[in-house]
Amino acid sequence: MPSPSDSSPAGRVLIVGLLSGLALALNLLEGGLPLPAPGVKPGLANAVSLMALLLYGPRIAWSVLAVRLLLAGLFSGNLFAFGCSVSGGIAAMTVMMGLQRLFGRDITAWALSAAGAVTHNGAQLLFVIALVGSRALLAYLPLLILSGLASGLAVGFIAGWAAKRLEEIRGERNG
Amino acid sequence: MKKGDKAVLLALAGLLLLSALPRLFAVKEEPRWAVVYVDGIERKRFSLDGPLHREEILAGEGHRCVVTLGEGRIRFSESDCPDRLCVAQGWLDRPGQAALCLPNRIEIRLEGSGKGGDAIDALSF
Numbered sequence: 001m002p003s004p005s006d007s008s009p010a011g012r013v014l015i016v017g018l019l020s021g022l023a024l025a026l027n028l029l030e031g032g033l034p035l036p037a038p039g040v041k042p043g044l045a046n047a048v049s050l051m052a053l054l055l056y057g058p059r060i061a062w063s064v065l066a067v068r069l070l071l072a073g074l075f076s077g078n079l080f081a082f083g084c085s086v087s088g089g090i091a092a093m094t095v096m097m098g099l100q101r102l103f104g105r106d107i108t109a110w111a112l113s114a115a116g117a118v119t120h121n122g123a124q125l126l127f128v129i130a131l132v133g134s135r136a137l138l139a140y141l142p143l144l145i146l147s148g149l150a151s152g153l154a155v156g157f158i159a160g161w162a163a164k165r166l167e168e169i170r171g172e173r174n175g
Numbered sequence: 176m177k178k179g180d181k182a183v184l185l186a187l188a189g190l191l192l193l194s195a196l197p198r199l200f201a202v203k204e205e206p207r208w209a210v211v212y213v214d215g216i217e218r219k220r221f222s223l224d225g226p227l228h229r230e231e232i233l234a235g236e237g238h239r240c241v242v243t244l245g246e247g248r249i250r251f252s253e254s255d256c257p258d259r260l261c262v263a264q265g266w267l268d269r270p271g272q273a274a275l276c277l278p279n280r281i282e283i284r285l286e287g288s289g290k291g292g293d294a295i296d297a298l299s300f
Contacts, residue, residue: 035260035263036263037263037264038260038263038264038275078257078278080277080278099179099183102179103177103178103179103182105177106177106178106179107177107178107179107180107183108176108177108179108180110180111177111179111180111183111184112183114183114184114187115183115186115187118187118190128275128277131277132212132215132275132277132280132282133215134212134215134273134275134282134284136271136272136273136284137273137275138194138197139197139198139271139272139273141194142191142194142195142198145187145190145191145194146191149187149191
């Protein structure tokens with residue numbers, strides 16, 4: 001993985017390209033999994049958003065998110081799914097970035113991820129409620145918070161571990 | 176555990192509790208009506224008192240869903256939408272519960288015997 005000090009335009013394009021590809025692959029993989037209930041899913045692609053945020057900062061993370069949302073939307077061709085993932089993705093990234101800025105070194109990857117996943121699910125539900133105009137769907141909120149919490153923690157551990165390992169590799173190579 | 180981790184966990188636990196409150200305090204009530212909305216507009220209203228039977232719901236552009244209802248409950252049992260998440264949502268048997276077929280824009284919602292009948296709406300906002 002290129003180092004974060006590599007701030008040349010080509011370096012940034014390379015990083016965003018690599019991470020976007022990874023996120024899209026995970027997205028497609030996840031699409032093949034059977035889901036226990038609507039909206040309940042692992043959110044593997046968020047692991048990549050989180051890694052981008054941890055390793056390279058908000059600018060790269062937003063770029064990766066934008067590329068993934070646009071291309072995943074084109075792949076699926078499903079406007080509802082696109083709206084859901086855009087509302088969820090943007091809200092989750094905003095919260096994760098805000099928490100990182102607020103707490104700095106006083107917060108761990110899994111907590112960022114859990115907060116992001118729950119925000120993602122909540123924003124998605126709000127989007128659906130706004131679309132159909134039915135507040136009765138709020139009854140789903142506890143289930144979506146719970147599943148976001150579980151999958152967010154799991155994904156956060158993976159992303160945190162991977163980011164740490166990548167930094168170690170970088171350190172070995174540079175040092 | 177770091178300071179930020181604790182804050183996040185605390186906030187999420189609070190959020191979960193808050194969102195579950197309407198359900199915890201909901202009065203146990205038998206659902207009496209299943210209301211079907213197409214495009215957010217009430218289309219049909221079924222009584223749930225009878226034996227189980229199937230009803231066809233037609234939406235725009237030739238799309239259709241089939242619901243099974245009776246004995247105090249209802250579910251999506253067939254749909255021509257691509258993901259069939261509506262069918263995966265299973266049975267609804269409490270007032271205020273709802274299931275949705277987003278591609279076909281069909282929603283089913285249960286109402287109790289009380290006026291308005293929607294415990295969730297009344298309690299949450």
